């Protein structure tokens with residue numbers, strides 16, 4: 001008998017089955033041979049929220065939550081944050097290798113030639129109310145791009161697919177900035193292709209009457225690093241949504257709009273906003289002990305702490321904390337940082353948090369940085385969606401190239417009524 005197998009005895013029938021183990025997993029479909037009789041569908045695995053189900057093989061991102069490791073295509077996130085830039089990292093995430101100098105120059109050129117959006121996208125954003133959430137505008141405008149680029153439905157044509165990937169990466173900052181300018185009541189700024197990806201985004205957000213906007217190099221670099229850190233995070237909720245919609249062969253614009261909608265949820269892309277609200281509510285260092293006691297009594301969570309996968313530190317959190325101090329050199333100190341640092345110090349010494357393996361996650365300090373950069377809290381999930389566009393597209397392309405993938409269609413355990421006859425209305429109780 002091979003050792004890379006699992007032997008299962010079905011006590012309902014007394015039969016034993018040998019199931020192969022590959023890459024630390026069994027195939028759920030192998031369980032279907034466990035039947036009570038030939039008509040039986042076969043045994044299923046039941047896994048709400050997919051907490052222990054691998055839905056795909058993927059070569060993009062490796063995450064080791066116990067040891068606080070995050071790798072894109074094998075490269076540690078710390079090294080990419082220190083040495084790379086967002087567009088180079090995007091190339092790596094999408095194509096699997098770091099680009100040569102010539103490849104990088106061509107890639108950057110290709111992205112910046114797609115930064116403009118059709119003028120009608122402006123009118124679409126204009127149609128929203130003055131106080132619309134920017135994420136609503138972002139999702140709608142991304143979905144609308146599908147109708148501006150109808151050839152995008154040819155998802156199995158590699159050239160067409162690559163063109164949409166470039167368009168989406170190039171256009172999401174423009175749409176994001178339009179949504180911000182709309183709520184502020186400011187005129188929209190067109191892209192400035194002399195600037196870097198992050199620099200151009202800052203320009204589209206903040207340029208007022210000056211002829212040429214010059215992004216502050218520290219803020220430009222900080223944003224670029226935050227973009228690198230958020231580029232991909234393997235099979236999270238929004239990526240799973242991108243793959244599920246993509247598996248029905250929808251075009252990438254509508255699929256990405258769906259992924260962004262998942263990100264909009266407060267359990268996913270909204271935690272950094274919640275951290276800022278929490279720190280503001282605590283108000284001062286003196287109020288921290290009482291707040292911590294209320295968390296331990298179960299009256300609320302310490303937002304920005306804990307993670308489904310990281311049960312040691314979140315490697316992104318460490319980088320973001322350092323970045324916060326760099327940003328404050330330019331923007332002035334955000335007073336919330338003192339409360340955050342003290343909260344972290346107390347939590348890391350407290351038995352409640354130690355025993356539950358709760359450490360600061362990426363969102364604990366990122367909101368403080370965004371706030372120091374004058375970005376309204378409503379924009380925080382949009383700032384997450386811009387770089388995650390790269391991860392969503394890489395995962396979507398991987399799905400389409402994977403011969404094992406089909407339309408995503410989970411099974412269910414039916415708990416409803418058995419078959420019964422229709423009752424006329426006068427006969428109902």
Ligand code: CMC
Pocket residue numbers: 233236267268269271295300301302303304305306307308309356358361362363
């Ligand atoms: N503050 C206080 N207690 C907590 C916290 C927290 N932030 N997180 C978890 N716990 C407790 C929880 O109450 C439970 O305690 P007990 O065993 O006594 O019932 C225990 O720790 C285990 O928690 P869990 O809910 O089973 O953990 P989970 O893996 O289901 O949840 C989480 C992970 C991120 C949803 C959760 O830690 C949380 O809500 N954190 C705050 C929100 C947050 O910061 N989210 C951002 C995640 S990082 C963004 C990203 O990577 O996309």
